[in-house]
Amino acid sequence: MRDMPGRLLIVDDNKVNRLLMSRSVEQLGHTAAVAENGRIAMEMLRARSYDILLLDIEMPEMDGFEVLEALKVDPKLRDLPVIVTSSVEGLDNIVRCIELGADDYIPKPVNKVLLNARVSASLERKRLYDEQKKLLDRFATVEVAQHLSEGGFTIGGQRLDATILFCDIRDFTSMSEAMTPEATIDLINTFYTLMFDAVSSQGGIVSLMVGDGLMALFGAPRPIENSAQCALAAAQDMLLMTAALNEERVIVGEAELRIGFGIATGEVVAGYTGTDDRATYTCIGKTVNLAARLEAHTKIVDRSVLFDEATFAGLTDQSSCTSMPEVRFKGFSDAMRVFAL
Amino acid sequence: MTQDLIDTATYTELCDAMGADFVAELVNTFLEDAPNMIAALKLGASNGDVDAYRRAAHSIKSNAEVFGAAPLAKQAREMELTGLPVANPPIPTLEAIYADTVRCLRALRDA
Structure with missing residues (x-):
């Protein structure tokens, strides 16, 4: 166990207890801040971050139970480790603290050896939790990480309306044959950086990255206003960024990057697919298949962006759209109207 | 009398763990703050x-x-558990014990 100092907030309405607890905490090598009651503590917790809350129960204005309840419903604070330090009477009160989310209970007067053990254990748990959270943020999008931390993880899905965007780099295989492995990875990473930026700035999330292509969701896991418009705007942003990138590539004698987009809007099944050990948040269904088919079709009709009728219907400005000949896509019984930008 | 009113083992343990100077400061804080607590008890x-x-x-x-x-x-614990009685809350009893305790605490602090 690492003995890294932590920042602790001590909440106690009693002066002697505050002094004693601060001194004990500081002697253990941690820093201590104090609050006189629950209300002040909540203000302090919202203003800056603490590693552990040492919480008294009997307090005026806002007691320890109320603090625990307030923490529980605050997404930013509900994972803060809380050690209740109290001389409250009755086992039922201690049980209530634990049921309300307290991690531990130390009776007063607080024994320093016990305090040290509990604080170290809580700090270690918090560090592990923070590391997991960082990993989650790296390997999942902010929206998915939030969705997970709010609702927990369960394999399964829900039906919702969303817009799906597929895109990939044209002729990437032949392009990369003439490149070093380092230059290939560098180009892919540049592409992803630009694409992630375009997608997230329009409220979407990148759900899958496969080789030189990706799938983005607009409207899942969180609904957004006019997902069709957002997806198309992301494609437009991406085209502009690619044009700027190509100007630089042409100057240094490198091949231009060409990208195709397929966009479809409609009902999808969204959720975590995989197993309990390994899963990903994604969308499946006809709308997803259609977006993939549209993206493939861009190569056939030599267009950068193709989208379906439902996406077209959602656009606020349809003036720059062209209606294309109807297409009967594999896996779809009816011929479909297709639009290009 | 000190032995009866203050458990010297507990007090000594406190001094060993926290330092005698700090405990003296703690006693002073208690002596300052306790009258407010008794006043709050009476007001309640x-x-x-x-x-x-x-x-x-x-x-x-x-x-x-x-x-x-x-x-x-x-x-104090008895009063906490019993709650506020309809008549004659035992505040004078508590005050008497408190007055004796204060004398002992001062003596220990200044020892």
Whole structure:
């Protein structure tokens, strides 16, 4: 166990207890801040971050139970480790603290050896939790990480309306044959950086990255206003960024990057697919298949962006759209109207 | 008398763990703050505010336990658990024990 100092907030309405607890905490090598009651503590917790809350129960204005309840419903604070330090009477009160989310209970007067053990254990748990959270943020999008931390993880899905965007780099295989492995990875990473930026700035999330292509969701896991418009705007942003990138590539004698987009809007099944050990948040269904088919079709009709009728219907400005000949896509019984930008 | 009112083992343990100077400061803080707690107890009793009465008794108990002031802690705990009685809350009894405890605490602090 690492003995890294932590920042602790001590909440106690009693002066002697505050002094004693601060001194004990500081002697253990941690820093201590104090609050006189629950209300002040909540203000302090919202203003800056603490590693552990040492919480008294009997307090005026806002007691320890109320603090625990307030923490529980605050997404930013509900994972803060809380050690209740109290001389409250009755086992039922201690049980209530634990049921309300307290991690531990130390009776007063607080024994320093016990305090040290509990604080170290809580700090270690918090560090592990923070590391997991960082990993989650790296390997999942902010929206998915939030969705997970709010609702927990369960394999399964829900039906919702969303817009799906597929895109990939044209002729990437032949392009990369003439490149070093380092230059290939560098180009892919540049592409992803630009694409992630375009997608997230329009409220979407990148759900899958496969080789030189990706799938983005607009409207899942969180609904957004006019997902069709957002997806198309992301494609437009991406085209502009690619044009700027190509100007630089042409100057240094490198091949231009060409990208195709397929966009479809409609009902999808969204959720975590995989197993309990390994899963990903994604969308499946006809709308997803259609977006993939549209993206493939861009190569056939030599267009950068193709989208379906439902996406077209959602656009606020349809003036720059062209209606294309109807297409009967594999896996779809009816011929479909297709639009290009 | 000190032996009866303050458990010297608890007090010595506190001094060993926290340092005698700090404990002296802690005693001073208690001596400053305890009259406010007793006043809160009286106010709670006269206003019929059961929560304020119980909270004040709880605070006195909690602090008395820190210093090993067992009789004071016992009296305060009894008042916390019993709650505010309809008549004659035992505040004079608590005040009498408190007055004796203060003398002992001062003596220990200055020893």
